[in-house]
Amino acid sequence: MSNALPRPVTAVILVAAGSGERLGHGMPKAAVPLGGEPILMHALRGVVASGVSSQVCIVLPAGADGLHELLEEFREELADGGPVLTLVDGGATRAESVRAGLGGLMEGIEAVLVHDAARALTPEYVFHRVVDSLAAGAVAVIPAVPVVDTVKTVASTSGEDAAIAPELVTGTAPREELRSVQTPQGFRLSTLHDAHRAASRFDEAQAAAVTDDAMLVELLGVPVHAVHGSTQSLKITTPLDLIIAEGLLEGPLGIRWVEG
Numbered sequence: 038m039s040n041a042l043p044r045p046v047t048a049v050i051l052v053a054a055g056s057g058e059r060l061g062h063g064m065p066k067a068a069v070p071l072g073g074e075p076i077l078m079h080a081l082r083g084v085v086a087s088g089v090s091s092q093v094c095i096v097l098p099a100g101a102d103g104l105h106e107l108l109e110e111f112r113e114e115l116a117d118g119g120p121v122l123t124l125v126d127g128g129a130t131r132a133e134s135v136r137a138g139l140g141g142l143m144e145g146i147e148a149v150l151v152h153d154a155a156r157a158l159t160p161e162y163v164f165h166r167v168v169d170s171l172a173a174g175a176v177a178v179i180p181a182v183p184v185v186d187t188v189k190t191v192a193s194t195s196g197e198d199a200a201i202a203p204e205l206v207t208g209t210a211p212r213e214e215l216r217s218v219q220t221p222q223g224f225r226l227s228t229l230h231d232a233h234r235a236a237s238r239f240d241e242a243q244a245a246a247v248t249d250d251a252m253l254v255e256l257l258g259v260p261v262h263a264v265h266g267s268t269q270s271l272k273i274t275t276p277l278d279l280i281i282a283e284g285l286l287e288g289p290l291g292i293r294w295v296e297g
């Protein structure tokens with residue numbers, strides 16, 4: 038007999054509407070090829086393979102006709118089963134894209150995982166850890182990994198180039214208390230709604246300071262819990278990240294390598 042707790046009816050909001058400026062491919066990052074297929078398709082296959090969700094709401098960049106076509110083909114592949122796929126247009130910021138995704142959710146959804154398409158190689162077990170923690174009663178759950186570098190604080194140099202004007206180091210952060218945070222980030226639907234309703238009233242400076250959904254939930258005073266993520270969940274942000282992701286897919290270890 039299984040001891041697994043009953044899981045909430047879950048949707049994944051897969052945010053893919055970013056422009057990918059730091060990657061520098063002159064096209065939305067979701068459409069950039071990785072192992073011959075757009076980054077978005079790797080992320081989507083990972084979400085679907087995990088089997089955690091009844092719906093995947095994909096938040097797309099404007100004018101991504103090629104991605105729309107691929108997603109329609111994928112929807113046909115899924116016709117005999119799997120989650121409902123919903124496509125919505127994204128916003129100017131990641132938080133606005135998440136809100137667009139919330140607007141596309143079906144009736145009856147109880148929990149939501151917000152996942153970056155840019156974390157295209159996230160292992161299935163990370164999705165399961167997050168959903169299991171929600172099933173066990175957590176309201177907000179994030180995957181996280183220990184920080185490997187020593188982290189310093191520095192005095193602001195008003196945007197000057199640190200190579201020309203060295204920054205003054207003001208302290209060393211306590212590394213044992215620090216975590217690098219990833220996605221999928223899981224929430225009870227009502228909690229994520231409350232957090233984003235509050236954020237939609239932020240001024241420009243407050244909105245610019247928002248880097249993940251858990252931060253918005255923290256601001257509500259609601260406890261957020263962390264489960265162990267995976268270094269394989271790297272966010273493809275820079276050209277080096279894309280090289281690493283290609284290596285994970287095609288190198289001698291292949292994507293069978295999963296760090297637990």
Ligand SMILES: Nc1ccn([C@@H]2O[C@H](COP(=O)(O)OP(=O)(O)OP(=O)(O)O)[C@@H](O)[C@H]2O)c(=O)n1
Pocket residue numbers: 052053054055056057058059060066067096127128129130131132134135152153154155156272273274
């Ligand atoms: N307006 C935005 C901005 C970001 N994202 C998504 O949020 C995730 C994390 O964002 P990031 O990796 O920073 O992507 P970009 O914003 O595309 O990167 P850049 O800042 O280099 O342009 C990505 O899957 C991205 O597509 C989004 O859906 N809508």
Ligand SMILES: C[C@](O)(CO)[C@H](O)COP(=O)(O)O
Pocket residue numbers: 131153218219220248249250272274
């Ligand atoms: C949500 C996130 O992936 C958690 O690490 C990250 O904060 C996204 O940051 P970005 O500024 O959109 O790169």
